[in-house]
Amino acid sequence: LSLTISICNQWYFFSWIPFSGSVSMKSLSCDNDYSSHMTCKWKEHKEAHDLLRITLYQNDGIQNENKMPCVRDPERALPETSDPYIFWVCRKNIEYFGIGINHIYSFKHNKTLETQLNVNLFQNVQPLPPQNLEVQESSGDFFLTWTAAEGSQWLGNALEYEVTYKRDWESWEKDALRLLSNTTRCHLSHLMMGSRYVARVRARVQQAKGFSGTFSEWSTDVSWETPEGQEPIQPRNLRCLFNGVNLTCSWEVKKVITTSVIFGLFFRATPASAEEECSPVYEKVLPHIPYVVQSCAIPVSNISSQSRYHVSVRTKTEEKLIEAHKNIKVLPPTNVSVKATEDHEYELRWKKHTFQYNFIKQKYQVQYWKHNQYNETLQTLNISNDEPPFIFTLQMLSPSTKYRGKMRAMVNSADYQSSWSxxxxxxxxETAN
Amino acid sequence: LSLTISICNQWYFFSWIPFSGSVSMKSLSCDNDYSSHMTCKWKEHKEAHDLLRITLYQNDGIQNENKMPCVRDPERALPETSDPYIFWVCRKNIEYFGIGINHIYSFKHNKTLETQLNVNLFQNVQPLPPQNLEVQESSGDFFLTWTAAEGSQWLGNALEYEVTYKRDWESWEKDALRLLSNTTRCHLSHLMMGSRYVARVRARVQQAKGFSGTFSEWSTDVSWETPEGQEPIQPRNLRCLFNGVNLTCSWEVKKVITTSVIFGLFFRATPASAEEECSPVYEKVLPHIPYVVQSCAIPVSNISSQSRYHVSVRTKTEEKLIEAHKNIKVLPPTNVSVKATEDHEYELRWKKHTFQYNFIKQKYQVQYWKHNQYNETLQTLNISNDEPPFIFTLQMLSPSTKYRGKMRAMVNSADYQSSWSxxxxxxxxETAN
Incomplete structure (x- = not known):
């Protein structure tokens, strides 16, 4: 159960382009002094030169065709160069120049390169792909219809068709259903409810009718959706395959249902065996598809042709243990007040939240600030005494000042845990002056 | 003949991940005041809620399981929110708290969700993919051998194999050759010379031996190279397919050969017809592959079961017409000199390149500069007089100065063309003072 990646065949990313001529001919250029001689230059691929010799010919339309005398261009004959080309320069004396006299250049080569084939049209047929695919529903059954490509009349009724269809997220190679049809209509069987499907058709000629050839390209896809079933929340499409080591079962569940409940795979190796649960369950989540595929592998130790496993996919109970003493939410202190004492100090008092047990202690945090100067004067105090009072010493406060404050609590006993209230x-x- | 792109099936890019539990259970959190009551919060997907009702239960290990009374969380019950979840809050009074008392929470739901299957192991076999693929050559023939996966002994000799192979740049779907084998060895026929091939094998159980099931996954690929043929430069693999409109032929040529020569497709519709040439030829060039595929479509107007086309791929002559009077290379002027005249002017004289015909005129360009001050004093003159002399007027030169210069020529007659010499x-x- 691991990530599978389909590498695209790169071949398809290259397109057919018009052939534009040989490099050697494209490289050929000739000039002349319009007096006594002319010079041509061209290049030849070194590997091609090793396989095939080509020779430049000139035809001036008056004399016969003449071979041009060519030598390696001394200006570009660097033996150590990585350039894959040989550069040729050809110089020739010319008796007559004139506007009517045109020179036609061509290359001749020293080997015959040819391959031939006799083709019987009816034995080498690749029809055009079928067209006009349509899916129709009739009393809950789905039918696919199509037509032979325009211009296939000459084939009479010699075409047969391969139809293949699958849910949109499945693989054509692994999951698609296939069927052959002699007519341009077929019944789409084994459809699952509440799913988007795609189908495509290709055609070939029937050997029995005296033709042969290959399949056409696939038609364009047609897509349709099956209605939701009556029980769309049931797990479905449970399938199991045995590879000699494991019996691997997969099934599908509606994605939103798995936000509320979880499914387990339960099995009995024989009717008399105790039911066991398979673990771990894996899942594959696909964007835009309302189902998830879940899967689990049952190890099989005892292989026998009599082995008949009974497997069942059903919801199982998830449980969560929450320890009350580690998830305490303390209520904030109440009746919090600050009063001057006889010693001219200030005393903080509060009423703490009471637990069921007095031995569970609390600690506190106090924030206080000068009235209307929260950001500039904010102070934070930690108090580890469970019970009031807390005494503000003289250094902690300024005289003749209005203060405001707030306080929160947290459990402060081993074994008990809370967050701040x-x-x-x-x-x-207000302090005195 | 157009660009085909294979869209990768996105399904394969998603992997199997361990299922990690329901969203509702993951969202559940409970706290308590360790005095009199507790509060739980959780969320439920709205769509799931419409399909299936789930209820939170608490078990404290002392009393029986109790349903928690839950209401929609008033703090998060915004009717207009786009959040797909319903937020629940459940409050319950608790008589006793204590470290030994743990609460276990679970969800119950109101419908049975289940699907079942009886599985006969031997009727649902997907073998593991074959292993140890090897290609061996023996007197020019290639053989592929492999072994059944480890742990397939229980299948005895009930496995059969599908072997498929192709050149590395071809498509598995369209171009691969396929064969079935009952043994773990097969002869690889119809190989082309000088090509890199890949093969893969998959296994399935034979129905005749009392099994059924599906094909294994494909084995890993094995790759090998065929030796160069004796005539690697010949065109090869000529194939033609008739689609009712065109007979489309394709062939392969060594890529470097097409730098020197070009190939044409020639055909006769009947033995008595004149040979015609197909046009245009398209080609597909693939990086790293030493061959190009070329292709041409022959229109077929007269369809008959007697039609036997003879097609031939062979080199054809490329011709290039080069008009001498439009590719003149003028030689530069010679004997260029400047001398003082009796009128104290300076006179430029030269000997021009002579053409075969005197009526072809030239024009010139002169560059001159003060000695050792090329960049600062460079002047350019255009002279349209075919013949010397050219007179430097007094304004063009400074007194008592050493000058240097150079001159080039170009054809200056209608119908004749050259570039600059x-x-x-x-x-x-040197000028006088």
Missing amino acids: EWSEEFSW | EWSEEFSW
Whole structure:
């Protein structure tokens, strides 16, 4: 069960382009002094030169065709160059120049390169792909119809068709259903409900009718959707395959259903065996497809032709253990107030949240600030005493100042855990001068 | 003949991942005040809620399982939200808290979701893919051998194999050769010389031996190269297919050969017909492959079961017409000199290149500069007089100065064309004070 990647065949990414002539002829250029001689230059691929010799000929339309005397261009004959071409220069004396006298150049080569074939048209037929694919529903059954390509009349009724179809997210090679048809209509069987399907058709000539050849290209795809079934939330398409080691079962479930419940695969190796559960379950999630595929591999230790496994996919109960003493939510302290003492200090008092057990202690955090100067004067205090009071010393406060504050609590006993409570209501006090 | 692109099936790009539990259970969190009550929160997909109702249960290990009373979370019950989830909050009074008391939560749902299957192992076999593919050559023939996957002994000799092979740049679907084999060895026929091939094998159980099932996955590919043939430069693999409109022929040629010569497709519709040439020829060039595929479509107007085309691929002559009077290369002027005249002017004289005909005139370009001050003092003159002399007027030169210059020529008559000649040799003169 691992990632499979289909490498695209690169061949298809290259297109047919018009052939534009040989490199040697494209490279040929000739000039002349319009007096006594002319010079031609051209290049030849070194590997081609080793396989085939080509020779430049000139025809001036007056005399016969003449071979041009060519030598390697001394200006470009660098033996160490990585250029794959040989550069030739050809110089020839010319008696007459004139506007009517045109020179036609061509290459001749020293070997006959040829291959031949006799083709019987009716034995080498590749029809054009079928057209006008349509899917029609009739009382819950789906039928595909199509027509032979225009211009196939000469074949009479000698065409037969291969129809193949699959759900849109499946693989043509592995998952598609195939059938052969002599007519241009077929019944699409074994469809699953609530799925988008694609179908395509190709044609070939029937040998029995005196033809032979290859399949046409595939037609363009036609796509349709089957209606939702009556029980779309049931797991479906349960299939199992045995590879000699494992019996691997896969099934499909509606994607949203797996947000609420989970499915397990249960099996009995024999009717008398205890039911066991397969683990781990893997899943494949596909974007835009409302189903997920789940899969599990049952190890098979005892192989016998009598082996008949009973497998069942059904919901199983997920359980979550939550320990109450580690998920405590402390309520914030109440009745929080600050009052001056006889010693001219300030005393913070509060009423703490009470637990079922007094031995569970709390710690606190206090934030206080000068009135209307929250950002500039904010102070934070940590108090590890479970019970009030807490005394503000003289250094902690300025005289003649209005203060505001808030307080929160957290469990402070081993074995018990909480997060910070919400903050208490804000409280305020004023210091003397 | 157009660009074909194979869209990769996206399905293969998604992998199997372990299933990690339902969203609802993952979202469940519960806290308590460790005094009198507890609160749970969880979420449920709206679409799942429409299909299936799930209910949260709590089990404290003392009492029986209890349904938690849940309501939509008033803080997150925004009716206009696009969030696909419903948020639930469940509050329950608790009599006793304690470290030994753990709460186990689970969801129950209101429908039975189940599917079942009886599986006969021997009727649902997908063997493991064959292994150890090897290609051996023996007196020019190639043989492929392989072994059944380890752990296939239980199948005895019930496996049969599908072997498929193709040249590395061809398509598995369209071009590969296929054969079935009952043994783990087969002869690779119809190989072309000088090509890299790939082969792969898959296995399935034979129905005749009491099994059934599906093909294994394909084995890993094995690759080999056939030796160069004796005539690697001949065109090869000429094939023609008739689609009712055209007889389309394709063939292969060694890529470097097409740098020197070009191939044409010639055909006769009947033995008595004149030979015709097919046009245009298209080609498909593939990187790293030493062959190009060329192709041409012969229109067929008269379809008859007697039609036997004779087609021949062979080199054809490329011709290039080069008009001498439009490709003149003028030789540069010679004997160029500047001399003072009796009128204290300076006179440029030269000997022009002579053509076969005097009526072909030339024009010239002169560059001159003060000695050792090329960049700062360069001047360019155009002279349209075919014949010397050219007079430098007093304004064009400074007194008591050493000058250097060079000159080039071009044809200047209608109907005749040249490019500029090379520059003449440099000349020099000195002006009086």
